Amino acid sequence: MPFVNGGSTSHGEPRQAGPASDKTSNAGPSPSGETSGAATDLVAARKQLLTTAAGAKRVDAPALREVFVDLHDFWLTTKGAEIGVRPDSGFAIVAVGGLGRRELLPHSDLDLILLHDDMDPERVGEVADGLWYPLWDANIKLDHSVRTVPQALQVAASDMTASLGLLEARHIAGDERLTELLISGVRTQWRTDIRTRFPELVEQAGDRWRRSGDIAHRAEPDLKNGRGGLRDVQMLGALAIAQLTDGMGHLRPDSPGRGLHTAYGRLLDMRTELHRIAGRPREQLRAQDADEIAAALRIGDRFDLARIISDSARTISYAVDVGLRTAGNALPRRGLSKLRRSPVRRPLDEGVVEHAGEVVLARNAIPSKDPGLILRVASASARTGLPISASTLSRLADYAPELREPWPSEALSDLLVLLGTGRHMVAPIEALDRTGLWGRLLPEWGAVRDLPPRDPIHTWTVDRHLVETAANASHMTTRVSRPDLLVLGALLHDLGKGRGSDHSIVGAELATQIGNRFGLWPQDVATLSAMVRHHLLLPITATRRDLDDPATTREVIDTLGGDRQLLELLAALAEADSLATGPGVWGDWKASLIGDLVRKCLAAMDGEEQHPPEPLTAEQRRRAEAGGVFVGIEPGDGQHTHVVTMITPDQPGALSRMAGVLSLNGLRCRSADVQAHAGSVVNTFRVIPLFGDPPDAGLLRQQLLQATAGTLDVVARIDARERESPIPVAPPPIADTEGASVAVPALFALAPPRVLWFDVPDDPQRLHTRAIMEVRAADRIGLLCRIAAEIERHGATIEWANVQTMGGTVIDTFCLVLGEDSPAVRQALAAGVLTVVPPPQPVSSSPDGPTASGSSRSGVPIGG
Structure with missing residues (x-):
């Protein structure tokens, strides 16, 4: 974020020349050897505007730009009339750049074009010398060119920078007909050629972003050239002229940033004050100038200024993303592409x-x-x-x-x-x-939106840090028994910042309020609040206390109330938080200390127990005792949730067939209870249709009968369905300054899958034939069907099962009856299950995140 985390060096992008320029920078004195008095007066007036006398009212940034534009328009009009640039003279003075947009800054160059109607070269030279030399003699920086309208159009057709500049051209003095010919010609040419020039425009923007960085997250941002800066809005204006986008990104005045125009105006005011304070043209806002600029704009201190810059830049960046995407989709088609069908x-x-x-x-x-x-x-x-x-x-x-x-x-x-x-x-x-x-x-x-951190070690604004932490936590969901609480805690852990009190205490209160709003169970609300309250406990204790002292371990356990689940959540959150803080915050040293502390605490805690599902209802027992195949569908606890009850004779493969039938009909399983009674299997599924209403229960029963009879191979049918209808995947973004972000099919795996084993402590007589297996993995179509089929393929029988889908992660618990129980048998079964769950997708190396999905050089192992 801007100038909060220390200095950074400028990329030193060279100043771009004006359109169609035959530029000569500040040439020598005029041929007469005299300095124009009018230009001297112009310089004196410029200096007077930038000097505030004692007791005088300071001109604010918008008014200063307006006065500068009027001042230069008046001088150019007067000088033009003096040298013969009048209506119907065959000459016209045209402004581009800041003067053309009526946004002239105190130390910006003058970007001028002298247009002529194919006049005599000697006469053209006289007029040009009469216009350029007074400005050069007065040391006014000038980007200039002398062109006919066809010459200017020719240059615009081959030079992207020139073309973009001419799209902002404005008539100043002389023959207005020439200016109108130029402006209409450039805009018509731009609209005609936009299909072939759009890729070059996007590439040019990407190069500029790579050089200048992202304004919203840069210590000393380039207000003009960075991503989310002034040039981006001007690019959107060019696309709007090409009639490819409205340039607004559908932002409303009541949205954060208050719309694109407001965001642009804020950055323009900051750049104006930056010129005034620096006394020279400068685009990079340095830390030492921040407080003075904030005071000039009556914003507050540099942290308040940084927050507004981040807000404005992110608003512009979003508008640019929308604008480029809209423009790309709206490009005119040619040839055979016109015959393409409308997208499905x-x-x-x-x-x-x-x-x-x-x-x-x-x-x-x-x-x-x-x-x-x-x-x-x-x-x-x-x-x-x-x-x-x-x-x-x-x-x-x-x-x-x-x-x-x-x-x-x-x-x-x-x-x-x-x-x-x-x-x-x-x-x-x-x-x-x-x-x-x-x-x-x-x-x-x-x-916390756009709130800059007070600690320079942080890379992101507080709100983006929370999102980055949640993104890191999603790679760790299979480490913990409650992946839902992990990602929620990651999203909320610093939400108490910016409120003037201990953010952990304030955040814990907010977490309670938000947890209740989310509809979490009271014990889960308490856990979520404790995660936020103690999210710094493990890092601080591990790095500042003696880990060999038993009192350290006992203090942590007492603080957490001996809650093993909370400890594992805090361990994963500590790593996700550190990775999202900044480069080098999470490393082998810190990971080993926290891992050692967690292991010492776990050694002093009891192991967790696995509990069977709730008992069957009287109606379920009656139908199970009656035998046969039954399928019933009832409304669930949500608008789109339904409860499907399936009962079939107890035989191998029953669960996989039931789950497969649900998947074939587009019913996503959120949870399931699987039990046996009176020779039947009673399975209760809570499902959500992918789209529309669920199918009729009779259709599900018919397919279940076919699967039971062996005439319907549900696993093969699911595989074929996936191949025939792949999930749409987005192409790579047009330009990405934060590393690769190529889309992958959903639901795609992030955290590595895990299989945990637990003994059955309450039945010592059958200890060697029964075991509890817990599968933690990313969700996918037909996952429960595939896991159950793999279990049955290895000769194990499912006595009961408890299936939970928490977001994109499943926690499936199976009580298995094993023909033979040994480490080798368990290992083979686990390996078989892992072959049907999604492996984690690789992520390219980036300083902003882990090098591979779910990977960690020193992850803290917890559980099983």
Whole structure:
């Protein structure tokens, strides 16, 4: 973030020449040897505007630019009339750059073009000398060119910088007809050639971003050339002239940043004050100038200034992302491409589809009657890597109501899916935040939005740090028994900052409030609050206390109330938090200290127990005793949740067949209880349809009968369905300054899968034939079916099972009856299960995150 974390060197991008320039920088004196008095007066007036006399009112930045423009317009008009540049003279003075946009800064160059209607070269030379030399003699920096209209158009056609400059041309003096010919010609040429020039425009922007960095997260930002800077808004203006985008990114005045125009004006005011304070042209805002600029703009101190810069830059960056994507989709087609069919609409979730490479609302979606639609759109975007359509975000912002409290379980599940997608969550959350939707879900977020950290070791603003921590935590979900609480705690752990008190204490109170709003169970709310309250406990204790002292271990255990689950969550959170703080914060030394502390605490705690499912109801027992095959569907506890009860004769493969039938019909399993009774298997599934309503129970029963009879191979059918209808995957982004972020099919694995074994302590007579296996892995289509089939293939029998899907992570517990129990048998079965779960997707090396999904050089092993 800007100038908060110390200095950084400028990339020193060379100043770009004006369009169609035959530039000569500050040439020698005029041929007459005299300095123009009018130019001297211009210089004196410029100096007077920048000097505030004692007791005089200081001219603010917008007024200063306006006066500078009027001053130079007056001088150029007067001088032009003096040298013969009048209407119908065949000459015109045209301004581009800052003067052309009416945004002339105190020390900006004058970008001028002298247009002529193919006049006599000698006469052209006289007029040019009469215009350029007074400015040179007065030491006014000048980018200039002398062109006819065809010559200027020719240069614009071959030079991207010149073309962009001429799109902002403005008539100053002389023959206005020539200026109109130039402006209309350049704009027509730009619209005609935009299809072939768009890739060059994008490449030029990407090169500029790589040189100048991201303004929102740079210590000393380049306000003009950085990503989210002034040139980006000017680029959007050029695309708007080409009629490819409206240039606004669908940002509303009430959204964070208050819209694109407000963000642009803020950065322009800062650049104006930077010129005034530095006394020379400068684009990089240095730390030593921040307080003075903040005072001049009446903002506060440098931290307040940094927050506004980050807010404005992120608003512009979002508008640029939307603008480039919209422009790319709107490029005119030629040749055979005109014959292409319209893009197919593919369902992603209830009310959410993919269309033309974007996540959009289904035709029958009604945002005003579906509060959970915002989170379904965001989670679909994160799962697939596809961006959310700007029009969809605008429609949701206008019509989507707030979620009732407590949230429906479906909404919480969608939030967990979003938070479990690693770095893929960043773009959807940023899009929601820039359009005001994220603050609607988490009103407490406003206090940390764009908040610069006080500690220079931090790389990100506080809100982005929270998102980065959650992204890191998603790579660690299989280490813990409660992946849902891990990612929620990562998202909330620093939410108490910016409120003037101990952020851990304030944050714990906010976590309780938010946990209740999310609809968590009271004990889970307590755990979430404790995670936020004690998220610094392990790092501080491990690095500042004697770990060989038993009192240190006892103090940690007492502080956590002997809660093993809380300890494992805090261990994973400590690593995710450190990785999101900055380079070098997490390393072998810190990891080994925290790992040693955790192991000492675990040694002093009791092991965790695995509990069987709840007993069957009387109705379930009656149907099981009656025998046969039964399938029933009832409404669940959410708008789109349903409870499916399946009962079949107890025989090998029953669970895999049942789960396979559900997957074939697009029913995603959120949880399941599997039990045996009176020779039958009774399975209760809580499911959510992928799209629309669930199928009729009779259809499910028919398919289950076919699977039981062996005429329907559900696993093979699921594999074929995946091959025939692959999940849409977004292409790589146009330009990415933060490392690779190529999309992968959803639901894709981030954390490495794990298989844990537990003995059955309450049945010593059958200890060697029964065991409990827990599978922790990323979700995928038909995962339960595949795991159950693999268990049955190894000759094990499922006595009971408890299946939980927490966001994008499954925690499946199976009580198995083994024909023979030995380490080798367990190892072979675990290896077989791991072959059907998704492996973690690789992530390219980046200073902003781990080098591989779920990888850690010194991860703390917890459990099993």
